[in-house]
Amino acid sequence: MSTQLQVAGILSPGRDLNAYMQTVNTIPLLSVEEEQALGYRLQNDGDLEAARLLVMSHLRFVVHIARSYKGYGLPEADLIQEGNVGLMKAVKRFDPTMGVRLVSFAVHWIKAEIHEFVLKNWRIVKVATTKAQRKLFFNLRGAKKSLGWLNGDEVRAIASDLNVKPETVREMEGRLASTDAAFDGYTDDDDETYSVAPVNYLVDHRYDPASMIEADNTENDASSRLQEALSQLDQRSRDILQQRWLNDSKATLHDLAAVYGVSAERIRQLEKNAMNKVRNALEGELVA
Numbered sequence: 001m002s003t004q005l006q007v008a009g010i011l012s013p014g015r016d017l018n019a020y021m022q023t024v025n026t027i028p029l030l031s032v033e034e035e036q037a038l039g040y041r042l043q044n045d046g047d048l049e050a051a052r053l054l055v056m057s058h059l060r061f062v063v064h065i066a067r068s069y070k071g072y073g074l075p076e077a078d079l080i081q082e083g084n085v086g087l088m089k090a091v092k093r094f095d096p097t098m099g100v101r102l103v104s105f106a107v108h109w110i111k112a113e114i115h116e117f118v119l120k121n122w123r124i125v126k127v128a129t130t131k132a133q134r135k136l137f138f139n140l141r142g143a144k145k146s147l148g149w150l151n152g153d154e155v156r157a158i159a160s161d162l163n164v165k166p167e168t169v170r171e172m173e174g175r176l177a178s179t180d181a182a183f184d185g186y187t188d189d190d191d192e193t194y195s196v197a198p199v200n201y202l203v204d205h206r207y208d209p210a211s212m213i214e215a216d217n218t219e220n221d222a223s224s225r226l227q228e229a230l231s232q233l234d235q236r237s238r239d240i241l242q243q244r245w246l247n248d249s250k251a252t253l254h255d256l257a258a259v260y261g262v263s264a265e266r267i268r269q270l271e272k273n274a275m276n277k278v279r280n281a282l283e284g285e286l287v288a
Helices: 017-026 032-045 048-056 059-067 076-093 102-121 131-143 152-162 166-177 192-196 209-231 235-246 253-260 264-282
Strands: none
Touching: 017 059, 017 076, 032 048, 048 076, 059 076, 059 102, 076 102, 152 166, 209 264, 235 253, 235 264, 253 264
């Protein structure tokens, strides 16, 4: 449907936003009777020309709604285009038998698309995920009466009006006041904010000389303890551990039982005793 509606690119504001606004304002509005007739044509016959006329006649309302979201720092043309997507969804679902004007029905869909666009693009990190947070996000700016932080009474009043907890209001206020920071800072050497970039104060301990020496000493100590523990074992026990745990090709209990002429259960007991001696040695208690 959207492809059919994009006649002459009118649904995309493009670079010349002023020309787009002038164009959509020249498109005549529909009377109640005209709107109803087009709605029935779309509903009963799937008439895409009727859908196009319904969309075109309401583009000016999308512009009006989208301009109220300019304070979020996003391109106005993008806000309008997202609103147009919401308008097309509303037209597709418009039911003329309900006796409601399309503009009243479409406001919800237009705002929903713009809200989703703002939440996805306003910050790198999402500031609102739950339904309550989304509602608070779009109402908090208008509810604040000053540029400063809210006091306790204001927080409680906003929380009561929006049916959320005061703690949620405080949390969202902090999110709105925060900004994204590039990990590597800015490329401009004269920018004082470069000194506080995370890359300058987050330490990578993997290549710290002290940590590398400590890890190497730990590995060498563990290796020497293991060798010392193995030297305390008799030849048969040492061979069982070697073939069961240290060789690339692991032998089974039955394989070793056949070699030493004992049962698989006896091999398991010898293995267990040898493992206990090795474990005690690695813990610093060498047992002969």
